[in-house]
Amino acid sequence: MTFEALQPKVIEITTNTTITRDEKLLKICQLLEQNIVYYTWVGFYFANHETKTLHLGPYVGAETDHTVIPFGKGICGQVAVSNENFVVPDVAAQDNYIACSFTVKSEIVVPLFVNGQNIGQIDIDSNVLDPFTKEDELFLEFVNKEIAKLY
Template sequence: MNILQLKESITAIAESNQSVSEKRQEICDYLKQEIDYYHWVGFYFKNGNAAELKLAEFAGEPTEHTVIPFGKGICGQVAISNENFVVPDVTAQDNYISCGFKVKSEIVIPIFVNGENVGQIDIDSHITNPFSEADELFLEFVCKKVAQLK
């Protein structure tokens, strides 16, 4: 994984003349294509004033989990904790929402705008324990770029 090249590409997408939704979709598509163990990449955002997340753009197999209550699953826990959550093995998690039998691990990084957790990037992998600190730091960078999209 060439982090510098990935960051340059994410920055170029963020600065393109597309709509915010198109930029987020392109980021999902790009990450899924470029990082071989990112099998599903998606954005969830706070659903208005409701205590739930709503699926926005994603790349990968469709999911039935288009709305996730705060506290439920990994994404719902990040909505409350405001902290990164790396799950090396989803079978070891009690509060996990299965998105399919292929998913073995997950990483969720919150997106902050003016200090408020407005959403998150959610990545599933079909490999057990593929995510490193480098993934975490890179995805924090991606989330900062997404938070600045206009």
């Protein structure tokens, strides 16, 4: 399914008044993982600015031990500090990478802003080398803008 075709489905989930915010986040994870062939793991991390840590939220994919990540550590931790998208074409080439699974080859992390503050991020792993394009970034920015309306 194309990113363009997925956009109204994202809006349909975020505007559903019969489910909780966490249920909406999980449904978005499921939607993306099921419809974008190279999205292997899709999840959210949320920031605790007092402790400077990220905490795992809803996700789909392989179980992870990385439920709390310090700011600055790994790709997600770096995005918590930089406030910028981070696309990793080959995780093996990254020094500051936290391995979740030996099958993961690439990663994209896009920050989630609410009222100008980075409150978390969407994190996507792929078992394919270098699959992420500018279109992925733009689509995930759209997803996060829709999610931001929930806060």
